[in-house]
Amino acid sequence: MERAKEKTEVPAFTEFADRVFPGLEKGGFHAAYYRVLEAFARGRIRRLMVTIPPQHGKSLGSTTLLPAYMLGLDPDLKIAIASYSAALANRFNKRVQRIMDSALYRALFPGTSIKRAGERSDYVRTADMAEVIGCSGELLSVGREGSLTGNRVDVFILDDLYKDAMEANSPLIRENCWEWYTSVVRTRMHNASRELIVFTRWHEEDLIGQLVAKEEVTELKSWNQIERENGNGWLLLNFEAVKRSPPTEIDPRSEGEPLWGERHSTGLLAERMKLDPLRFECMYQGHPSAAQGLLYGDRFMLYEQLPETLVRYANYTDTADTGDDYLCSVCYAVDAQRRIYVTEVVYSREGMEVTEEVVAVMLQQVPGCDVLVESNNGGRGFARAVSRLCPNHRIGWFCQSANKEARILSNASAVLRNICMPVDWVARWPEFAHDLLSYRRIFRTNRWHDAPDVLTGIAEREICGTLSKKIRALSFKR
Template identity: 65%
Template structure:
């Protein structure tokens, strides 16, 4: 039985497959053989998503079943036709004939009576066909056994248009869904552009299961979607499907960590959307890009302190921020450690930061091992007064209610995007809808700082000393 990866290598002997491509192709084969009926794949631009899903896969599907009726849709009829022509060239090849001799299409004028255009092609002697259509195009009278939707939005301008998003959804529900039957399969594959794009809208209405282990193929809900999201820079916990380490690039030979980090600095919110698959709309952000920055500290600094929140789980960040307060009570963030490294490493990082920042007092949350962390830091910097405390306040209520105070009273270095790229990305993309956020560590620390400095008596109620 010819696997999809072997098929790809035969018809495209020049193809370059990285580890994640092999995972991607293995999942596409499961889709082709009916183990997954509703599949969503999101990945960064220029990582080979269309080669796999919209060029090689339709040819493979028609080879496995020449009676299958397939439709390809994209944001424009021209692009969809381009995909169709590529599939036809594969089916025309001698390599394809060796793989699937029973799947043939019209060549030149022969045989007469069969359709072969840039938008539609029929399989000779069988019921199968391949039809391409642009978004909002008509499919009247056509039954579809397998629908492949690839990049339904041309760019950010289209995806950010409520009218275009609504038109896309209307076309999906009134055209795509009406052409499908009980056994039809759907593949949606594209770069994320907006939290309310087609993927986001479907996820709000139907079960969408993140794909993290291969055994999920055997226990999918009948009405659910399986979603594979490849992050350009690994930030989620490693799993069986994507075992990369934190910060590792998806395709380093093409887009290195350095290149991706530079892209993230230019526009963190867009990077989280397009390259990480975690979109957030600007209108739903808690802080956005509204932080005030400073170029130099004022001369009237009256206090230097630190606030640290240790990681709650293995996926959380330790967030430790040093800051200075002037005579007016304005708070200036001066240094930060924002890391998912183990505590035995972050203890030294925080201690070194306290020394170089000339910090006099450090406040460390005692939750989840924080008290032991505080003791270790105190041993490394005995001249700093290290305090620990238990945070019993509701995190969601604290962060949301103090967001305006954070923006009004905190100042960050002008170059903070370059200094702390992860911290910058997580704060500027933090959303008002609390449960939509993956990490709360940075927002929690900024909230804790303003609680301590703006509402000092209440914030210091349960403080202990080393």
């Protein structure tokens, strides 16, 4: 016991990882990821959720390196690793054991050791359990729905409790997972126990989703939140594969920047999103949504080329309501049957001094285009500025006073029946496509309404006739 308590100079977690795992590849975000994991290891965070895209080093940091580090800090800890199968959990366990067997590890933590393979000893070492020699520490592993009867757990690490989308989309498996978590995981813990849930998200009602609905969960954005952490609630850290949320102290990337561009470039991620936008939003962005709750989903009609029966070109523009909203400007063509074909889109959170010129350049490519601008919150000034840049276009503006939620929900079927997108629209306008394809029927759950609002306005203008009286009252500027 005395040997296990020897005082050694304890390295930071990122230094530990580099020393025991030579050749470890890391991106810029790993510094923040490992810093958060170290705060968990040292007890400054008690309940932590981390969501990271596939193949970004999630499990290596949290489920291989972290348990070895924590047992080095405190060889009396009882740590349990859980995953969707006992085989995978045991694989994590054996990887931790191999690190703890190494001379590099013993040099850093001479007071923490486990029975050597083949060594005659009273201490237990199997694929699912290893005991720390001379201390009370243990490393356990268990599959989802497995038993931990009689075992007290100081630290639980739950890594991917769903094998794939098929499992995560099964209500029965999700319910079984929740039952196992509440009846096994929670009952093995005590007042000072710590929990780390590290996932690639698959479904909005997975374990993280259910905990978010039932317990206090705060998104981790700044380092001082760790100092204020009260021990009862959860801290949630989500690393998006492509940055869309505003920059934070912990994830200061600019909008559109990939998480680990050296491994997963913007182009590669765009291809993955194109294949399945909803799956990409779950797995790579950490923002799952159930397909049955989507307003539009992937039901938009597509076209390869414009028909010869076009009768007019037009544009509908909605300027940003707040500084964080998108300006959405959509050019489209209308055929003799009043079917609408989206041709160009500007979708941007840049200031009006930038978007005025960008929209004007787009409009200049469409001679004879009738432009309609919602004049709420600066829209009239935007329309006048664009008019000066496009003197040959008919540009009008009006104030939209009808309720946005009622308009979008009521006109959803008209949008899907009459508006066609080019076949490559997801790749051409990824953020615009994302906000449409993931838009929910429950209005308050949506972050941005700008893209659905503009398609709704186009349907009202061209199909439903609800804007006709307002438009007739406009004095279009030529």
